[in-house]
Amino acid sequence: MLDYALLSALAAVVRAGSFERAAQQLHVTPSAVSQRVKLLEERMGAVLVVRGSPCTATPAGARLCQHAEQVALLESELPASLPGLAQEGPRPVLRIAVNADSLATWFVAAMADMPDCLFDLVLDDQDHSADWLRRGEVLAAVTAGGGAVPGCDSVTLGALPYVATASPSFMRRHFPDGVTAEALTQAPCLTFNAKDRLQAQWLRRVGMEEAVPTHWLPSSQAFIDAALAGVGWGMNPLPLAAAHLATGRLVEVLPDHGLNVPLFWQRSRMPSATLSRLTKAVQRAAACVLVP
Secondary structure, three states: OOOHHHHHHHHHHHHHOOHHHHHHHHOOOHHHHHHHHHHHHHHHOOOOEEOOOOOEEOHHHHHHHHHHHHHHHHHHHHHHHOOOOOOOOOOOEEEEEEOHHHHHHHHHHHHHOOOOOEEEEEEOOOOOOHHHHHOOOOOEEEEOOOOOOOOEEEEEEEEEEEEEEEOHHHHHHHOOOOOOHHHHOOOOEEEOOOOOOHHHHHHHHOOOOOOOOEEEOOOHHHHHHHHHOOOOEEEEEHHHHHHHHHHOOOEEOOOOOOEEEEEEEEEEOOOOHHHHHHHHHHHHHHHOOOEO
């Protein structure tokens, strides 16, 4: 049988990133945390934590951390059906994979709807967030694909609209004769990271297949700021760009050439009332921002 005191120590180290911070969370000494993790590794016959800065889980350690958090989540729900059972222990932690633009536009509202929970968010591109579910490292994810990951349910949320935007000064400098294919090959764009394909998708839709120069900015707010500053053009979520478009501080590179990115909510099928409540909160928050 698994010793859940040892599992809690492992999960604390991995989530906090160090034995010292884990000890603070568990109200024990770092030595005690180290002993518990070492004992669990001896019992499992495998290394569970890669000691470093920060500490990270091995594949076996990650699976045990997820199991520990699932058990903690289910235990936190017992008092609701067993009134005689006192509510003890910390609030449940929900580890969720979400893309940066959803976090910047609507997901925080869903978090606010769950004040009795703590969130451990993993940021990843919507085209790759489902991989976290497949590896069993998160309980739910905002994804770009609707095909349900095995063991999960999938719910359609809507589409996040994007517009190719730039500052008026950028447009005058790089497109004095209009937005042509030749001009686009010279005008720098903005790219979130290597997984971000939105700019490439938009270029294909307007008949461009060539590579263009790019700045790498892994931040939704930096995307807006860089566009406003005339650093480059990029695909910004309409909810973030709308006010700037209305005032003229940003303009569409090519009007009426927006791009809608469908989003889905996938969650583990584990019988959790908390996950069911979170799903409803996510649907409510998404409905306020996403388009059908």
